[in-house]
Amino acid sequence: MPTSVIQAENLGKSYRRGLVIDPGLRHALERFIRDPLSVFGRPPDETFWALRDVSLQVYEGEVLGLIGRNGAGKTTLLKILSRITRPTTGWAEIHGRVGSLLEVGTGFHPELTGRENTFLSGAILGMGKAEITSKFDEIVAFAELEKFIDTPVKHYSSGMYVRLAFAVAAHLEPEVLLVDEVLAVGDINFQKKCLGKMGDVARAGRTVVLVSHQLNQIRRLSHRVIWVDGGKVRENGDPHKVLALYESSMASDDQTAIDHHSSSTKAKFLSWNFMEGPGQQPHVLSTSESVTVQFVLRLNKKITNGQHGVALFNSERQLMWAQAIQNLSLNPGKHIFSHTLPSLPLRPGVYQWQVSVLEGGEIFDLWDCSPDLNITTESHQHHQMDQWNGILNLPTNFQHEILEETKFESPSHI
Secondary structure (H helix, E strand, O other), X not given: OOOEEEEEEEEEEXXXXXXXXOOOHHHHHHHHHHOHHXXXXXXXXXXXXXXXXXXXXEEOOOEEEXXXXXXXOHHHHHHHHOOXXXXXXXXXXXXXXXXXXXXXXXXXXXXXXXXXXXXXXXXXXXXXXXXXXXXXXXXXXXXXXXXXXXXXXXXXXXXXXXXXXXXXXXXXOOOEEEEEOHHHHOOHHHHHHHHHHHHHHHXXXXXXXXXXXXXXXXXXXXXXXXXXXXXXXXXXXXXXXXXXXXXXXXXXXXXXXXXXXXXXXXXXXXXXXXXXXXXXXOOEEOOOOOEEEEEEEEEOOOEEEEEEEEEEEEOOOOEEEEEEEEEEEEOOEEEEEEEEEOOOOEOOEEEEEEXXXXXXXXXXXXXXXXXXXXXXXXXXXXXXXXXXXXXXXXXXXXXXXXXXXXXXXXXXXX
């Protein structure tokens, strides 16, 4: 059974909005003399919960991704786990040395040099001078700060701060590494290097809790994902499933409330779903096997020579697949159009169906289907480089064998 490294129960953190600090009797009297009614106009204190009833466990060697909107409570949760903020309710405990990277230059003293801050951070983690010295050259090389390591960090740019802060946190071997969206400040090449290093950290058996709005980073690194929404845990589980639900929610929030149908009254698509099977959810595809998608149509006028179209788009409105069925004869009433696909090998994410029914070039109905399709199958894409991730998500069987060199006799010369 895996060892629990981080455990939290019913964590909550409340703050006050509109709190006015008492300026003292003298200033209160002056304010009353100038404006006697101001005493009745003081804004009331308002309490809001940045985090509410959050419980979680993180296991040794696990990479946990935290996702959610700005202000959802992700950073508050990490600050509680880092002992920076005290919870209002509940408790949390961490077993092992904790390295926190919650904001640019976390834990650095601005007057000290990069060298001095490196040794200071290691000492805070409980490491001896000899242990830090053995890692020092590797840290400086990773941060690419050889020329500035003896410069006070108050003169560093935000990118230099990030490079050194991450290098220190990742190389001084804390048992638990907490990282909050700081990599967005670094350049692309350094982000790639950091992702590779975090992968090394995880493979070394250390625990990582990572907050990022870059979902590809979360998808690539995380063993499990928690979606924090409004200070509470909304979803907790498989990265592909949770990320697909999150992306679908974000896409739905971006859409207007308009029902995207044509203006014709001759027909209307009512709903869509996958035909139910073992473990099959109506709008979530979690299998790479054969699946049947169904569209329900209400037809108000007879069609004698109609056409039915279906198309699938990704979140960037790129066409993934389409088909047209010809020569349809349909009477008024409700109809189910079913399409059975041997597989739908697309990369995990959010997609949208579009269906139509026409006759003689006249559109009876054209519908951008709602809700979206979530594909949560296992990712078979490149595990490090997004630029090598394509549309198709195909598993492969890799084999390797040693081919012996064929020995040729040297030709005889005449």
